[in-house]
Amino acid sequence: MPDPSDTDPLTIRHFILYEALLKTPVFEGFKNLCKAVGDDVIKYSEYDFWYYRFLSGKRDFHYDRSNDAKPIEFSDLPSVVLNKIVENLDVKNRFNLRKVSHSLRQAIDQQKMNLELIEIEIQHNSVSIGIDNFLNEYFGDFMKDAENDWRILLKSLRNVKEFRVEIDASFEPFFNKSIDKIRTSEVYISTARSKEALEILEFFEPEILTHVEMKSRTSGNIDFLFEMEQFKKAQYMSIDDLGTTDFAYIDRFFHFKGFDITLPAIRAEDLLKIRDAMVKFAEFHTCYLFFNAEYDQDEIGEELGAELNDRSYVLKVPAAQPNTFVEVIIDSEFVLFSKIF
Amino acid sequence: MSSTEQGTSSAAPAEPTTAPESAAAPEVPESFYYVHGKDKVVHKVSAGALQHSALIHGMISNLGYTEEQAKANPFPFENIDGDILQMVVDWCNQHKGKPTPPEDTNLPKQKEKLFDLVLAVNYLEIKELLTYCCKQVAMMVKGKSPEEIREIWMIPTDAEDEAAEKEAKKRAGKEAAGETAAAAGDAK
Numbered sequence: 001m002p003d004p005s006d007t008d009p010l011t012i013r014h015f016i017l018y019e020a021l022l023k024t025p026v027f028e029g030f031k032n033l034c035k036a037v038g039d040d041v042i043k044y045s046e047y048d049f050w051y052y053r054f055l056s057g058k059r060d061f062h063y064d065r066s067n068d069a070k071p072i073e074f075s076d077l078p079s080v081v082l083n084k085i086v087e088n089l090d091v092k093n094r095f096n097l098r099k100v101s102h103s104l105r106q107a108i109d110q111q112k113m114n115l116e117l118i119e120i121e122i123q124h125n126s127v128s129i130g131i132d133n134f135l136n137e138y139f140g141d142f143m144k145d146a147e148n149d150w151r152i153l154l155k156s157l158r159n160v161k162e163f164r165v166e167i168d169a170s171f172e173p174f175f176n177k178s179i180d181k182i183r184t185s186e187v188y189i190s191t192a193r194s195k196e197a198l199e200i201l202e203f204f205e206p207e208i209l210t211h212v213e214m215k216s217r218t219s220g221n222i223d224f225l226f227e228m229e230q231f232k233k234a235q236y237m238s239i240d241d242l243g244t245t246d247f248a249y250i251d252r253f254f255h256f257k258g259f260d261i262t263l264p265a266i267r268a269e270d271l272l273k274i275r276d277a278m279v280k281f282a283e284f285h286t287c288y289l290f291f292n293a294e295y296d297q298d299e300i301g302e303e304l305g306a307e308l309n310d311r312s313y314v315l316k317v318p319a320a321q322p323n324t325f326v327e328v329i330i331d332s333e334f335v336l337f338s339k340i341f
Numbered sequence: 342m343s344s345t346e347q348g349t350s351s352a353a354p355a356e357p358t359t360a361p362e363s364a365a366a367p368e369v370p371e372s373f374y375y376v377h378g379k380d381k382v383v384h385k386v387s388a389g390a391l392q393h394s395a396l397i398h399g400m401i402s403n404l405g406y407t408e409e410q411a412k413a414n415p416f417p418f419e420n421i422d423g424d425i426l427q428m429v430v431d432w433c434n435q436h437k438g439k440p441t442p443p444e445d446t447n448l449p450k451q452k453e454k455l456f457d458l459v460l461a462v463n464y465l466e467i468k469e470l471l472t473y474c475c476k477q478v479a480m481m482v483k484g485k486s487p488e489e490i491r492e493i494w495m496i497p498t499d500a501e502d503e504a505a506e507k508e509a510k511k512r513a514g515k516e517a518a519g520e521t522a523a524a525a526g527d528a529k
Binding site for chain 1: 422449450451452453454456457459460463471472475476478479480482483484485486487489490491492493494495496497498499502
């Protein structure tokens with residue numbers, strides 16, 4: 001319990017002077033004072049006034065504020081100013097500010113943000129949401145908070161460069177009909193089953209999406225993917241860990257700049273078809289093929305007339321574009337097609 | 342074209358029409374205007390510096406004042422404290438005709454002063470300075486918890502807000518009832 005003389009306004013001002021002389025950051029000094037003499041002794045605004053007054057060299061401890069005009073409060077600031085203030089805060093600070101009051105919540109929810117990265121990991125007993133360089137983890141009773149924060153985040157999102165989704169439990173509370181199409185250029189999706197990855201992919205705006213990487217722990221039928229707008233509009237597709245691609249669909253991949261897929265088995269004629277597509281299409285630059293069935297690397301290499309170079313067979317042909325080549329590397333684990341300039 | 346420019350160009354000697362456009366413009370005398378705040382202290386400010394304020398710029402564009410007229414009719418900003426107007430005028434002078442830097446570290450850090458400045462700058466429509474001020478206000482709460490933000494900006498909780506609103510309504514209701522009773526008394 002502080003001595004009553006410690007809470008006398010004049011004494012308090014001397015305490016403030018002490019913090020000002022030490023140049024203690026203003027809020028830190030205020031906290032120090034509250035800790036020493038009690039929380040209700042002085043309001044922050046009062047502390048702030050005297051602190052900066054002393055800092056500017058004025059030492060008039062008996063200055064009478066009663067004749068000063070009523071100070072402007074935060075609530076006096078017009079909404080245009082409020083919006084501009086919010087613009088200067090990153091997502092973590094905006095989340096804190098949302099919890100302060102109804103009017104701030106409104107100001108924040110009106111503003112759409114452009115972010116670098118959003119990550120969500122949904123487990124049975126926990127959820128983690130990462131936004132740029134800030135990560136929030138939710139367990140047990142706080143799972144509802146995760147749903148709420150997620151809803152707010154998506155509502156206030158304009159664009160995000162990269163979006164990562166890792167799902168091991170029901171995603172319905174986080175990805176459902178109530179959310180608008182997410183605007184990102186790169187998405188990475190990891191799920192237990194391939195069907196879930198395709199369901200998640202549908203939540204992304206196809207007009208913006210260029211780079212898609214998906215994987216699942218169990219491989220399933222992915223034919224539905226080839227009908228999706230997100231597939232048709234993308235430029236890069238990595239699905240070798242998602243499921244097996246039927247070679248009958250291969251023509252649908254030739255608009256990509258690159259793709260990684262798993263085929264049921266290797267066939268020399270299939271490799272030649274992909275090579276010829278890369279020769280023809282200027283934008284098609286890279287392709288990794290993996291195979292479910294094991295294969296004889298020497299047999300395929302020789303069938304294609306490729307040269308053995310170290311431990312891989314290499315086939316190089318000129319592309320349709322000047323000074324450009326298509327190189328096919330037949331490794332024991334994969335086949336890589338790349339354009340060389 | 343603003344009336345100030347019209348005024349000066351008519352006073353300037355006629356330029357030869359063959360002069361290349363890239364030639365340096367002739368030095369024209371700068372026009373000045375006068376402003377005062379709540380304390381009635383008059384500040385003389387060049388039209389160039391005042392261009393930062395969309396509000397004042399709009400006002401002077403339509404006036405076509407001569408130097409004498411401008412001096413005799415300072416713009417009164419009774420809602421702005423003298424020291425705040427001084428800060429604004431200084432800022433406009435310092436940034437006259439210059440590209441504004443990405444940030445300004447010379448703004449007041451004291452909350453009340455900063456809020457006063459924000460309101461004045463918003464009113465005077467000085468876009469860049471408003472951006473700096475809002476950034477500075479945002480810095481006050483960066484890294485602070487919701488409770489700390491409430492403390493710094495003196496924001497009541499929603500519950501306190503609702504209680505205050507209820508109280509105000511109750512009071513208004515009582516006053517209205519009092520007025521009705523008084524009116525009824527008068528009628529009698």
